[in-house]
Amino acid sequence: MAPPLKPRFEAARAVLAVVRLLPRISRPRTALFTATTVLTAALPLAMTIATGLLIGAVPAAAEAGPGSPQARTAYLLLAAGVAALLAGRLVNNFHNALAANLGRDLELLLQDRLLAAVARPVGIAHLEDDDVLALLRIARQLGADFIRPERAVRGLAAIAPEFLAAAGASIVLCHFNTWIGLAWLIAWPAVFIAMQADYNRIGKTVYMRSTEMRETEYVRDLAITPGPAKEIRVWGLMGWLFDRYDRQWHDRMDYAHRHQRLRARTAVGVIGALLILTAATSLALVDAGLTGAVGFAALSVYLVALTTMFNFSAFDDTAAFVGLGSLPVPKILDLDTRLTADEHPATAELPTAAPQHAIRFENVAFAYPGADRPVIEGLDLDIQAGSSLAIVGHNGAGKTSLVKLLAGLYEPTGGRITADGTDLAHVDPAQWRTRLSALFQDFTRYQLTVRDNIAFGAPHLAGDTDLIWKACEPMGIRTLIESLPKGLDTVLSSEYGGGTDLSGGQWQRIALARALFAVQAGAKVLILDEPAAALDVRAEAELYEQFLDITAGLTTIVISHRFSTVRRADRIVVLDGGRVVEDGSHDELMALDGRYAEAFTLQANRLARTAPLESE
Numbered sequence: 001m002a003p004p005l006k007p008r009f010e011a012a013r014a015v016l017a018v019v020r021l022l023p024r025i026s027r028p029r030t031a032l033f034t035a036t037t038v039l040t041a042a043l044p045l046a047m048t049i050a051t052g053l054l055i056g057a058v059p060a061a062a063e064a065g066p067g068s069p070q071a072r073t074a075y076l077l078l079a080a081g082v083a084a085l086l087a088g089r090l091v092n093n094f095h096n097a098l099a100a101n102l103g104r105d106l107e108l109l110l111q112d113r114l115l116a117a118v119a120r121p122v123g124i125a126h127l128e129d130d131d132v133l134a135l136l137r138i139a140r141q142l143g144a145d146f147i148r149p150e151r152a153v154r155g156l157a158a159i160a161p162e163f164l165a166a167a168g169a170s171i172v173l174c175h176f177n178t179w180i181g182l183a184w185l186i187a188w189p190a191v192f193i194a195m196q197a198d199y200n201r202i203g204k205t206v207y208m209r210s211t212e213m214r215e216t217e218y219v220r221d222l223a224i225t226p227g228p229a230k231e232i233r234v235w236g237l238m239g240w241l242f243d244r245y246d247r248q249w250h251d252r253m254d255y256a257h258r259h260q261r262l263r264a265r266t267a268v269g270v271i272g273a274l275l276i277l278t279a280a281t282s283l284a285l286v287d288a289g290l291t292g293a294v295g296f297a298a299l300s301v302y303l304v305a306l307t308t309m310f311n312f313s314a315f316d317d318t319a320a321f322v323g324l325g326s327l328p329v330p331k332i333l334d335l336d337t338r339l340t341a342d343e344h345p346a347t348a349e350l351p352t353a354a355p356q357h358a359i360r361f362e363n364v365a366f367a368y369p370g371a372d373r374p375v376i377e378g379l380d381l382d383i384q385a386g387s388s389l390a391i392v393g394h395n396g397a398g399k400t401s402l403v404k405l406l407a408g409l410y411e412p413t414g415g416r417i418t419a420d421g422t423d424l425a426h427v428d429p430a431q432w433r434t435r436l437s438a439l440f441q442d443f444t445r446y447q448l449t450v451r452d453n454i455a456f457g458a459p460h461l462a463g464d465t466d467l468i469w470k471a472c473e474p475m476g477i478r479t480l481i482e483s484l485p486k487g488l489d490t491v492l493s494s495e496y497g498g499g500t501d502l503s504g505g506q507w508q509r510i511a512l513a514r515a516l517f518a519v520q521a522g523a524k525v526l527i528l529d530e531p532a533a534a535l536d537v538r539a540e541a542e543l544y545e546q547f548l549d550i551t552a553g554l555t556t557i558v559i560s561h562r563f564s565t566v567r568r569a570d571r572i573v574v575l576d577g578g579r580v581v582e583d584g585s586h587d588e589l590m591a592l593d594g595r596y597a598e599a600f601t602l603q604a605n606r607l608a609r610t611a612p613l614e615s616e
C-alpha cells in the first residue's frame with residue numbers, strides 16, 4: 001500500500017483527480033468549462049480596469065467638455081465597463097449551469113466505476129470491508145451532503161475564476177510594485193492550499209464516522225422497512241428505535257460539528273498573513289498617491305485591483321466543498337486497483353467433465369477477513385463425484401463456511417481445494433461456478449416474478465418456460481403457481497400491485513426449484529444448505545425422496561440438522577471446530593456410537609413423541 005500523503009498533498013491529489021476526470025466525461029464540455037472559467041475571471045477584471053480608468057479620465061473629460069476627445073475616451077471606458085459587466089453576468093450563469101451538469105455526470109461516472117469495481121471480485125469478502133461500504137454509502141447518495149463530488153465541481157467552478165481574477169489583480173499590482181504584486185500572487189495559492197489541507201482533515205473525520213452513520217441509518221430503516229415490521233410492532237420497539245436514532249444522530253452530528261471547526265493556527269495564520277499584506281499594500285498605495293509617485297487614474301486601478309483580490313473566497317463554504325467533495329474521488333479510483341490486486345489470473349483449465357472423480361479439501365484453513373480465529377483448520381475431506389454427502393455438526397461448527405469456500409465465495413487462507421486434481425484457486429471462478437448449483441440457508445427472496453425467481457439459477461435459459469415448469473414440478477409448486485393471479489409472471493411481493501407473498505415453506509420450494517433449474521442447465525455439483533428447514537416433516541421426506549431421484553449421479557452436498565434427510569446420504573461427515581471428527585455411512589456412524597449416533601437418537605426419540613402431532 002502507498003504510504004499516506006501529507007494532508008496538503010492529499011488534498012491537492014483529490015482536487016487534481018476531479019479535474020482529470022472532467023475530460024473523460026466530455027471533452028467539448030470541459031473545453032467550454034475552461035473557456036467560461038477564464039471569461040468569468042477576465043470580464044469582472046476588465047470591468048474593474050475600465051472603472052478605474054474611467055475614474056481617472058473623468059476630471060480631464062469634465063474639464064475638456066462634451067464632444068472633446070477626452071469625453072469620448074470616458075464614454076468608451078464607460079461602455080467597455082458596462083459591456084464587461086453584462087457579459088460577465090451572462091457567462092457566469094452559463095458557467096454555473098455547465099458546472100452543475102458536469103458535476104452530475106462526474107457522480108454518475110464515479111458511481112459506475114465504484115459499482116463495477118465492487119461487482120468485479122469473484123468472492124464476497126470485500127463486501128464486509130468497512131472502507132468499501134463507506135464508499136458505497138456515498139455512491140448511494142447516503143454520504144454526508146458535503147462529501148459529494150458534484151459539489152467539488154461546482155466549488156471549482158466558483159473558485160477557479162476568482163483565483164484567476166486574483167492572479168490578474170496581482171499582476172496589475174506588479175505594475176505598482178513588483179514585490180507587492182508577487183507577494184499577492186503567492187499569498188492566495190498558499191492560503192488556498194492551507195485551507196484545503198484543513199478541509200481535507202475535516203472531511204476525513206466525517207468520512208471516518210461513516211460506519212457509525214451506517215448503524216444509525218440501519219436503526220432508522222428498521223422502523224420503516226416491511227421486513228422487520230412484524231417484530232418491531234410485536235415487541236413495541238418503535239419508540240425505542242426513534243429514541244436511539246435521535247440520540248445517535250445528535251451524537252454523530254455534535255461530533256462532526258466539533259471537528260468541522262478550522263484549526264485555530266490555520267485561521268490565525270491565514271487571516272494574519274492577509275491582514276499584514278493588505279495593510280502594507282494600502283499604506284504603500286496611499287503613500288504613492290500622496291507623494292504623487294502614482295497618478296490618480298493608476299491609483300484608482302490599483303485600489304480596485306486590491307478590492308478584487310478579496311472576491312477570492314478561500315474560506316467560505318464553496319472552498320470547503322472543493323476539499324470535502326473531492327475527498328472520496330481518489331478513494332473510488334484506488335478501490336478498483338485495490339480490489340483487482342487481490343485477484344489472480346486463471347492459470348489452469350478445468351477439464352470439461354470435472355468433477356468426474358473427486359472434489360478434495362486438502363489441509364484447508366480459513367478465517368473470515370478481520371477475524372483473529374480460523375473457523376476451519378486442517379480440514380481434509382474427499383467428496384466422491386456422483387455421490388451424496390451430508391454434513392452435520394452443531395451451530396457454528398463451520399458447515400456453511402465450508403460450502404462457501406467450495407462455491408469460491410471466499411478463498412481458503414491455507415491448504416487447497418481441488419476438482420479432479422485441479423486446484424480451484426487457479427481456475428477461472430466463472431468456469432467453476434457453471435458446474436455448481438447452490439441453495440444457501442439465507443437464500444434470497446427476490447421481489448420479482450416467479451419466473452425470475454426460478455430462472456436466476458441459469459439466467460441464460462430464462463426464456464425456456466418448459467424447463468422452468470420442469471424445475472417446479474418435483475418441488476410440488478406447479479398448482480400453487482398456476483393459482484397465482486399472473487402465474488409464472490406474478491411478482492412475489494405484496495409491495496407491488498397484483499403481487500403476492502408466499503409462506504416460508506413455499507419460498508423454500510421456489511428456491512429449491514431455482515437450484516434444480518441450474519442442475520437442468522448442466523450444473524454437476526449441488527450444494528444444499530438446510531434445504532428443508534421451513535418444510536414440515538412429511539413434506540421434507542417426500543421432497544427429499546424426489547430430490548434423490550432427480551439428483552442421482554450428481555455430486556450432492558447437503559447440510560442439515562434434520563437426520564431424516566441426512567441419513568439418506570451415501571456418506572455423512574460430522575464437523576466440529578472446522579474439522580471432520582466422524583466420517584461414514586449412517587449405519588457406520590450409528591455403529592461407532594459417537595456424536596452422530598447420540599444426536600440421531602435424541603432427535604429420533606423427540607420425533608417419536610411428536611409424530612402423532614405431525615401426522616394429524
Ligand SMILES: Nc1ncnc2c1ncn2[C@@H]1O[C@H](COP(=O)(O)OP(=O)(O)OP(=O)(O)O)[C@@H](O)[C@H]1O
Pocket residue numbers: 128368369371375393394395396397398399400401402441
Ligand atoms: N461473514 C462472517 N464473518 C465473520 N465470521 C463469520 C461469518 N460467517 C460466519 N462466521 C463465523 O464462522 C463460524 C462458523 O459459521 P458457519 O455459518 O460456517 O457455521 P454453521 O456450522 O453453518 O452453523 P449453523 O448450523 O448455525 O448454520 C461461526 O462462529 C460464525 O460466527
